[in-house]
Amino acid sequence: MGVVSFRISDRAETAFRAAGINPGTLAKEHVEREARRLDAAETMRAVTKHARKPKQAVAKTIRETRREH
Amino acid sequence: MAFVVDASCLVKLFLDNAGHEAFRAWFHDALAQGKPLHAPHLLVYETGRVIERELDDLPPSEQEELLRRATGAFRYGWGRAGTAFEACREHDLTYYDAAYLQVAIEETADLVTSDKALAKAAGSLGIRVHTF
Numbered sequence: 001m002g003v004v005s006f007r008i009s010d011r012a013e014t015a016f017r018a019a020g021i022n023p024g025t026l027a028k029e030h031v032e033r034e035a036r037r038l039d040a041a042e043t044m045r046a047v048t049k050h051a052r053k054p055k056q057a058v059a060k061t062i063r064e065t066r067r068e069h
Numbered sequence: 070m071a072f073v074v075d076a077s078c079l080v081k082l083f084l085d086n087a088g089h090e091a092f093r094a095w096f097h098d099a100l101a102q103g104k105p106l107h108a109p110h111l112l113v114y115e116t117g118r119v120i121e122r123e124l125d126d127l128p129p130s131e132q133e134e135l136l137r138r139a140t141g142a143f144r145y146g147w148g149r150a151g152t153a154f155e156a157c158r159e160h161d162l163t164y165y166d167a168a169y170l171q172v173a174i175e176e177t178a179d180l181v182t183s184d185k186a187l188a189k190a191a192g193s194l195g196i197r198v199h200t201f
Binding site for chain 2: 032036037039040041043044046047048049050051052053054055056058059061062063065066067
């Protein structure tokens with residue numbers, strides 16, 4: 001109890017603390033699963049924050065670039 | 070199960086093109102379940118180029134952050150030396166295609182792509198393909 005002997009991300013640790021949970025009091029498997037879930041949600045928020053319709057046909061452009069070189 | 074994701078799919082995280090909702094749901098689940106995600110280093114540069122061109126209104130610091138977050142979950146590799154060159158020659162692939170396929174072969178991973186030509190090449194090498 002109280003000492004986390006395995007690594008979770010700082011982001012997940014912060015999220016646990018913000019929720020009033022001391023990750024050191026939970027089972028390692030549970031903490032890791034929750035940390036992944038929190039990390040995934042945070043990553044998706046960050047990468048979709050500026051999402052918009054593409055100006056060009058992106059897949060086609062990537063394909064053409066790969067062919068050109 | 071491990072996966073190799075190519076840039077044509079990864080950019081759906083921040084571009085609302087065909088299949089973006091399904092890909093985002095898949096990517097979220099892959100992260101949440103801790104599925105191994107692999108890619109050649111090429112993924113970073115192809116994705117960065119799309120960010121530079123498509124999200125050109127963002128300040129460079131935000132473009133950098135977006136690239137870092139989109140590509141940060143991957144383990145990078147390029148397979149055994151020489152094998153991508155062999156794949157180019159034997160299967161008439163560009164080095165770019167071979168780089169993705171070689172990592173998929175090395176990691177015994179499925180390929181996730183929106184690139185029809187890459188998907189076809191992967192299929193011919195016996196790599197399972199998921200398209201979005």
